[in-house]
Amino acid sequence: MKKVLAKAYLYLLLAMLYAPLVFIAIFSFTESRVLGNWTGFSTKLYVNLFTGGMNGGSALLAAVENTLLIALISAAFATLLGTVAAIGIYNLKGRKKAGMQFLNNIPMINPDIITGVSLFLLFVFLGVSQGYLTVILAHITFCTPYVVLSVMPKLAQMNPNIYEAALDLGATPSQALRKVLVPELRPGMISGFILAFTMSLDDFAVTFFTRGTIGLETLSTYIYADARKGGLTPELRPLMTIIFLIVLILLVVVNMRREKMNKAK
Amino acid sequence: MIKRSYWSLPYLIFMVVFVVLPLLLIVLYAFQDGAGHFTLSNITRFFTDSDSLSTFALSIEVAIENTLICILLGYPAAWILANRNLNRSAVTVMLFIMPMWINALMRTLATAELFNILGFTLGKGTLLFGMVYDYIPFMIYPIYNTLLKMDKSYAEAAEDLGATPWKVFWKVTVPLSVPGVMSGVLMVFMPTVSTFAISEFLTNNKIKLFGTIIQENINSSMWNYGAALAFIMLLIIGITTLFNDNKETQAEGGLI
Numbered sequence: 001m002k003k004v005l006a007k008a009y010l011y012l013l014l015a016m017l018y019a020p021l022v023f024i025a026i027f028s029f030t031e032s033r034v035l036g037n038w039t040g041f042s043t044k045l046y047v048n049l050f051t052g053g054m055n056g057g058s059a060l061l062a063a064v065e066n067t068l069l070i071a072l073i074s075a076a077f078a079t080l081l082g083t084v085a086a087i088g089i090y091n092l093k094g095r096k097k098a099g100m101q102f103l104n105n106i107p108m109i110n111p112d113i114i115t116g117v118s119l120f121l122l123f124v125f126l127g128v129s130q131g132y133l134t135v136i137l138a139h140i141t142f143c144t145p146y147v148v149l150s151v152m153p154k155l156a157q158m159n160p161n162i163y164e165a166a167l168d169l170g171a172t173p174s175q176a177l178r179k180v181l182v183p184e185l186r187p188g189m190i191s192g193f194i195l196a197f198t199m200s201l202d203d204f205a206v207t208f209f210t211r212g213t214i215g216l217e218t219l220s221t222y223i224y225a226d227a228r229k230g231g232l233t234p235e236l237r238p239l240m241t242i243i244f245l246i247v248l249i250l251l252v253v254v255n256m257r258r259e260k261m262n263k264a265k
Numbered sequence: 266m267i268k269r270s271y272w273s274l275p276y277l278i279f280m281v282v283f284v285v286l287p288l289l290l291i292v293l294y295a296f297q298d299g300a301g302h303f304t305l306s307n308i309t310r311f312f313t314d315s316d317s318l319s320t321f322a323l324s325i326e327v328a329i330e331n332t333l334i335c336i337l338l339g340y341p342a343a344w345i346l347a348n349r350n351l352n353r354s355a356v357t358v359m360l361f362i363m364p365m366w367i368n369a370l371m372r373t374l375a376t377a378e379l380f381n382i383l384g385f386t387l388g389k390g391t392l393l394f395g396m397v398y399d400y401i402p403f404m405i406y407p408i409y410n411t412l413l414k415m416d417k418s419y420a421e422a423a424e425d426l427g428a429t430p431w432k433v434f435w436k437v438t439v440p441l442s443v444p445g446v447m448s449g450v451l452m453v454f455m456p457t458v459s460t461f462a463i464s465e466f467l468t469n470n471k472i473k474l475f476g477t478i479i480q481e482n483i484n485s486s487m488w489n490y491g492a493a494l495a496f497i498m499l500l501i502i503g504i505t506t507l508f509n510d511n512k513e514t515q516a517e518g519g520l521i
Contacts, residue, residue, distance in 0.1 A: 006351040013342055014360055017398065020375035021367075023382075036382035081276060088273025100273055103280050106288075109451075109506055111459035113476050117483055117495045118287030124488070125290055141283040144276070204370050204462055205476075209483065223370045224462050228470075232378065240371050247366050251359055259355065 021244055028237035035232065049235040060235055063222040070132070070207075070218060071200035074139035078196040081140065082147025083189055087181075089148065090155040104145045115142050116209030123210065130212025138210040139200045146199060147192030154188035291499065294492035307493035317478060317494070324475035327389075327464075328457035331396040332404075335453050336446060338397065339404035343445075344438075346405070347412035358409070365402045370462055373399055377466045387469040395467040396457055404449035411445025412438070455502060 027035055031042040052058035089100045107115060119138045123130050162184070166176040182189075204220035211221065226233050298304045311317050345351050346358050364372060376395045377387065385391055419441065423433045461476035475498065482491035 003351055006345045006348075010342060010345055010352070010357060013338065013401075014357075017361075017364055017401070020372065020379045020398075023379050024375045035378050081279065084272050085276030088270055088276065091268070091270040092273060093270075096270075100277065103277070103284065106280075106284050109455075109502060111455050111476075111498070111502070113459040113461065113479055114288075114291075114495055114498060114502070117479060117491065118291050119283065120483060121290040121294055121488065121492065122283070122287040137283065141279075144279075148276075198366060202366075202368055204368075205459075208480075220368060220370050220462075223368075223374055227374055227377075227466055232374065236371075236374075240375065243371070244367060247363060251363055251366065252356075255355055255359055 021240070024237050025241040025244065028241045033234050035234070035237070045235050046238045049238050059217070060222060060233065060239065063217040063219050064239070066216065067201060067218040067220070070135055070139060071197050074136050074143055074200045075193050075196040077136075077140050078143035078147050079189055079193045082144045082192055082196075083151050083185060085144070086148045086151035086155060086185075086188075090152060104148050107142045108145050110142075112142075112203065112205035113209075116206040119206065120209040130210055131214045131216055134210045134212065135207050135216065135218075138206050139203065142203070142206060143196035143199050146195045147189070150192035150195060151185055151188040154185045158184045288499070291492050291495050294489050295496040296493075297489055299489060307490050308496075310490060311493060311497060320473050320478055321475050321497075323472070324458045327393065327396065327474065328454050330393055331400060331457045332450055332454045334393070334397050335401050335404040335449070339401050339449070340408055340446070343405045343408035343412055346409050361402055361405050361409075363402075365406065369399055370466075373463045373466045377469075380467075387467060388471060389468070392464060392467045392472055396463065399463060400453045400457065403452040407448040407452070408442060408445040411442045411448075415441050451505070455505060458501070459498060 027038070028045055029041055029043065030038050031044045032039045049060065052061060085100075085104075089097060089104070092100060110118075115138070119134070119141065120130075123134050128134060163176055163180055166180045167173065171179065202220075203218075204224065207218050208221055208224070211218075217225070223236065226236070295307055296303055296305065298306065311321075342361065346361065352358075373395060376398055377391070380387060380391045380395070415438070420433050420437050423437045424430075428436065458474070459476045459479075460474065461480045464472060464474040464477060475494070479491055479494045479498070482488075482494065
């Protein structure tokens with residue numbers, strides 16, 4: 001009885017959480033411009049989305065492209081900067097270490113709007129014209145702390161002597177770095193990269209304040225502008241459905257891999 | 266060979282330029298007038314402007330209500346998910362976490378559209394419901410994590426010593442899960458106060474929250490007043506983090 005009630009509660013909550021997404025997914029398969037109006041099954045919106053046969057042409061696809069590009073570049077730089085930083089912070093001691101860790105926490109505690117407004121003021125103050133570069137710099141700023149936090153545990157697990165051992169055995173510092181240190185840290189770097197990538201994909205407020213006036217749109221800013229205009233672009237429905245499915249598949253794969261690894265242990 | 270602790274230097278420089286300096290600029294702009302002279306007028310303007318004050322009060326109110334509802338609905342869910350007798354399915358856990366990985370604006374827009382179709386008038390009710398919908402995964406996940414990692418022997422010991430299940434829950438499980446709840450509160454409360462797009466979508470721009478007035482001032486080039494409002498928000502963040510200086514609770518959510 002208790003079990004049934006518990007399950008019922010979980011499913012009720014899940015139904016609530018997923019109702020809007022399922023609703024969007026269903027109405028992505030009809031032609032009607034007005035949401036909630038079923039005019040028969042059709043994949044026209046999907047075709048429109050990919051061929052640019054919609055109002056505003058390929059602006060939506062361009063926004064998706066920008067979002068992915070910015071996320072990829074920001075996550076790559078954040079992973080590089082964050083890994084080097086984690087090695088440095090790990091080797092610091094006492095107050096310096098605590099200080100760096102505190103600094104690392106600031107962007108994670110700050111709400112997006114604070115990060116966005118503060119960086120906006122920085123770029124205004126320095127007289128930097130805002131666009132791709134400022135958005136990427138801003139994304140690196142709020143992504144890197146997560147990489148640092150992902151790599152630090154790997155450093156703690158690592159045998160601290162193996163890097164020196166490689167050097168003693170005649171490896172050059174760069175060989176020791178590539179062949180010894182990086183392989184040990186790789187799992188942390190990968191999860192840091194994924195985290196940074198998704199943080200960047202999800203971002204709205206920071207991009208909004210740092211993109212300037214050159215008309216740079218990411219998916220988030222496109223949706224925001226679209227919703228403010230009133231009419232929601234119907235082609236957003238198939239796009240949301242596709243993103244929803246990709247995330248679902250990725251999470252299932254990651255979880256299945258993890259369960260397999262747990263069993264192998 | 267250079268010392269490895271020096272590897273933190275590039276990051277230190279980066280953080281000073283892109284985190285510390287920008288925050289200092291918020292303070293600088295907050296205490297300046299348009300011509301760059303020192304002034305307190307931006308701050309006093311906030312405390313004498315009834316519109317700003319009522320927006321601020323409403324934001325705090327909505328954030329508190331949202332956080333409380335998220336705890337009330339999310340705690341039982343996290344507890345069931347972490348309980349081996351009631352749930353063994355990793356898929357169910359995953360389904361609760363998944364919304365965190367989907368663009369919040371997309372999810373909010375979908376919710377707002379659903380409200381529209383169902384004929385609800387967009388207003389405070391839909392705002393609160395939509396906020397709960399957006400943020401509840403961020404409450405469930407950290408609580409679930411703490412409950413899962415909790416040493417079961419405490420609860421068993423309490424049972425052996427004759428405590429009823431109800432007592433075990435309130436006197437052992439709940440106190441031990443406080444760090445998870447605090448981490449959830451951190452991930453729900455401040456984002457609710459500071460959001461602007463979400464509240465605009467869910468109320469059709471009828472209700473303004475604190476984030477919205479910051480955004481409006483910055484975007485209409487009223488940088489100094491916008492910075493002053495951001496400064497006030499920074500003070501609140503400072504206060505909430507002081508109450509929450511437990512290292513373990515930080516950055517626990519959001520991870521896979």
